[in-house]
Amino acid sequence: xxxxxxxxxxxxxxxxxxxxxxxxxxxxxxxxxxxxxxxxxxxxxxxxxxxxxxxxxxxxxxxxxxxxxxxxxxxxxxxxxxxxxxxxxxxxxxxxxxxxxxxxxxxxxxxxxxxxxxxxxxxxxxxxxxxxxxxxxxxxxxxxxxxxxxxxxxxxxxxxxxxxxxxxxxxxxxxxxxxxxxxxxxxxxxxxxxxxxxxxxxxxxxxxxxxxxxxxxxxxxxxxxxxxxxxxxxxxxxxxxxxxxxxxxxxxxxxxxxxxxxxxxxxxxxxxxxxxxxxxxxxxxxxxxxxxxxxxxx
Amino acid sequence: xxxxxxxxxxxxxxxxxxxxxxxxxxxxxxxxxxxxxxxxxxxxxxxxxxxxxxxxxxxxxxxxxxxxxxxxxxxxxxxxxxxxxxxxxxxxxxxxxxxxxxxxxxxxxxxxxxxxxxxxxxxxxxxxxxxxxxxxxxxxxxxxxxxxxxxxxxxxxxxxxxxxxxxxxxxxxxxxxxxxxxxxxxxxxxxxxxxxxxxxxxxxxxxxxxxxxxxxxxxxxxxxxxxxxxxxxxxxxxxxxxxxxxxxxxxxxxxxxxxxxxxxxxxxxxxxxxxxxxxxxxxxxxxxxxxxxxxxxx
Numbered sequence: 001x002x003x004x005x006x007x008x009x010x011x012x013x014x015x016x017x018x019x020x021x022x023x024x025x026x027x028x029x030x031x032x033x034x035x036x037x038x039x040x041x042x043x044x045x046x047x048x049x050x051x052x053x054x055x056x057x058x059x060x061x062x063x064x065x066x067x068x069x070x071x072x073x074x075x076x077x078x079x080x081x082x083x084x085x086x087x088x089x090x091x092x093x094x095x096x097x098x099x100x101x102x103x104x105x106x107x108x109x110x111x112x113x114x115x116x117x118x119x120x121x122x123x124x125x126x127x128x129x130x131x132x133x134x135x136x137x138x139x140x141x142x143x144x145x146x147x148x149x150x151x152x153x154x155x156x157x158x159x160x161x162x163x164x165x166x167x168x169x170x171x172x173x174x175x176x177x178x179x180x181x182x183x184x185x186x187x188x189x190x191x192x193x194x195x196x197x198x199x200x201x202x203x204x205x206x207x208x209x210x211x212x213x214x215x216x217x218x219x220x221x222x223x224x225x226x227x228x229x230x231x232x233x234x235x236x237x238x239x240x241x242x243x244x245x246x247x248x249x250x251x252x253x254x255x256x257x258x259x260x261x262x263x264x265x266x267x268x269x270x271x272x273x274x275x276x277x278x279x280x281x282x283x284x285x286x287x288x289x290x291x292x293x294x295x296x297x298x
Numbered sequence: 299x300x301x302x303x304x305x306x307x308x309x310x311x312x313x314x315x316x317x318x319x320x321x322x323x324x325x326x327x328x329x330x331x332x333x334x335x336x337x338x339x340x341x342x343x344x345x346x347x348x349x350x351x352x353x354x355x356x357x358x359x360x361x362x363x364x365x366x367x368x369x370x371x372x373x374x375x376x377x378x379x380x381x382x383x384x385x386x387x388x389x390x391x392x393x394x395x396x397x398x399x400x401x402x403x404x405x406x407x408x409x410x411x412x413x414x415x416x417x418x419x420x421x422x423x424x425x426x427x428x429x430x431x432x433x434x435x436x437x438x439x440x441x442x443x444x445x446x447x448x449x450x451x452x453x454x455x456x457x458x459x460x461x462x463x464x465x466x467x468x469x470x471x472x473x474x475x476x477x478x479x480x481x482x483x484x485x486x487x488x489x490x491x492x493x494x495x496x497x498x499x500x501x502x503x504x505x506x507x508x509x510x511x512x513x514x515x516x517x518x519x520x521x522x523x524x525x526x527x528x529x530x531x532x533x534x535x536x537x538x539x540x541x542x543x544x545x546x547x548x549x550x551x552x553x554x555x556x557x558x559x560x561x562x563x564x565x566x567x568x569x570x571x572x573x574x575x576x577x578x579x580x581x582x583x584x585x586x587x588x589x590x591x592x593x594x595x596x
Contacts, residue, residue: 023452023453028457028461028474028477028481029452029453029457029460029461029481031460031464032452032456032457032460032461032464033452033457036452086412086413086416089409089412091389091407091408091409091412092409092412109389110389111387111389111390111460111463112460112463114384114387114389114390114412115384115456115459115460115463117416118384118415118416118419118456119451119452119456119457119460121416121419121420122419122447122450122451122452122456123447123451123452125423125443125447126444126447126448126451128443129427129440129443129444129447130444131437131440131441131444137436138435138436138437138439138440139436141436141440142427142429142436142439142440142443143429145423145426145427145440145443146424146427146428146429149420149421149423149424149427150424152420153417153420153421153424154321154327154330154331154334154417154420154421155321155327158330158413158416158417158420159326159327159330159331159417161413162327162329162330162409162410162413162417163326163327163330165409165410165413166329166330176326179326183326183327
């Protein structure tokens with residue numbers, strides 16, 4: 001139960017911060033900003049911002065102010081949301097349903113959804129580089145911006161989505177599936193953890209441990225996603241279940257079967273926690289988050 | 299003739315810098331990066347990077363190194379190119395031809411073009427925030443990143459495109475046309491000029507003058523674009539001419555007629571040059587660029 005309370009509390013912290021750090025819809029750009037806000041505020045687990053906050057607290061405890069890390073946390077969610085909006089487009093995965101609600105292009109049209117995604121992505125970098133937000137020095141903000149842009153871009157999330165689409169309905173080696181997972185999902189999760197560490201002034205060794213932790217939970221996250229897609233109903237997921245098998249997509253279960261896949265997810269979670277061996281009790285939420293990623297049901 | 303030589307030389311400087319600052323296509327992400335490079339290397343006037351370089355030189359002369367401003371110059375062109383790739387999509391302007399070549403989605407498909415645009419936009423912020431590039435301090439890099447993200451985003455270029463699409467085939471007041479121009483085109487042009495100034499350590503007063511200069515040439519640029527669309531052939535432009543009238547788009551000529559529109563462009567150029575009254579001869583290229591924007595033929 002404890003993790004549930006923690007997740008709820010942190011999710012509320014992030015969603016309240018949207019009021020401060022995400023534009024309100026008004027004036028000439030009202031419809032466009034409405035479209036951005038629609039997808040950003042449509043719910044979701046807020047895992048990336050929560051990981052960022054937990055990582056900062058694992059290093060600095062309560063000595064780092066919320067205001068210093070919330071802009072980064074919100075930026076991560078803007079980037080994640082934009083990626084969903086673009087992935088759902090008719091030209092990509094063509095999904096009508098996301099988190100139990102109509103996808104962005106169903107409500108705002110294709111052009112509106114493309115621009116809402118572009119706007120969310122660009123706004124993330126506005127937030128990350130805004131000298132007026134919080135007290136982090138320019139050097140930390142710049143390192144955070146660079147870490148996140150690398151993870152979100154062509155060698156990370158965007159490249160992974162491109163590779164995912166290019167390999168649809170083809171047979172490819174397991175190594176390629178790992179590359180897709182690492183780039184499409186893993187990179188931004190790892191960057192969320194590293195960004196929190198940079199904000200909190202983590203040492204080189206600590207950043208290294210956080211990066212390894214991020215890589216392992218990123219892997220676990222994607223394996224569990226594959227598992228859920230194969231074993232849940234659409235109602236449970238809030239998005240189309242069984243779609244991977246239908247599309248003939250290579251997934252962990254398609255390579256290893258359900259049981260072995262479950263074992264691999266569990267192993268990644270244990271390895272993630274091992275990466276935090278040198279961290280004290282301030283890292284407890286990071287450890288709980290690793291377990292949660294294995295046990296989550298949607 | 300002098301401006302032609304200057305533009306050629308600067309364009310070559312920028313295009314050579316792409317080799318250093320834009321990823322090569324290789325490995326798993328080859329096709330995706332090919333798609334990005336296709337549009338980035340498809341030619342173009344490179345006006346935004348050239349303005350950025352000219353602005354830095356107007357302040358610091360030869361005392362600022364090329365390596366300190368070229369990453370910013372390349373990032374501006376990445377952002378401009380991504381906006382063209384997304385604007386050309388079937389769901390937006392549905393253009394098959396750009397700079398006399400097939401548009402991105404014609405060659406790489408819609409999904410490929412959306413992701414190429416996303417990749418170029420994200421790469422721009424990778425470049426701007428990369429601590430390894432050049433010798434600008436983190437504070438300057440951060441201010442440049444923020445200035446450009448604000449101009450490229452929902453209150454700038456992206457918002458302007460959204461408004462442009464939303465108002466298609468509608469009648470709207472001249473004030474709305476000004477908002478579209480200022481946000482869709484003007485904001486990134488102004489940011490290009492300001493970014494160069496920040497890089498070169500411009501004073502507050504100098505940045506203010508550069509901003510006013512940028513606003514006036516941004517205005518002139520858009521008015522001339524409207525004029526060229528109304529008065530040139532598709533062959534001269536390398537993209538569809540006469541498309542504004544065909545789409546019933548509100549433009550300067552549709553409000554004021556050709557002659558009065560020409561006068562307004564000329565006036566904006568003169569005002570731009572007036573903004574540089576306090577600058578010495580190092581600002582000569584900025585003055586020539588203002589004239590060029592009025593006299594350009596495509």
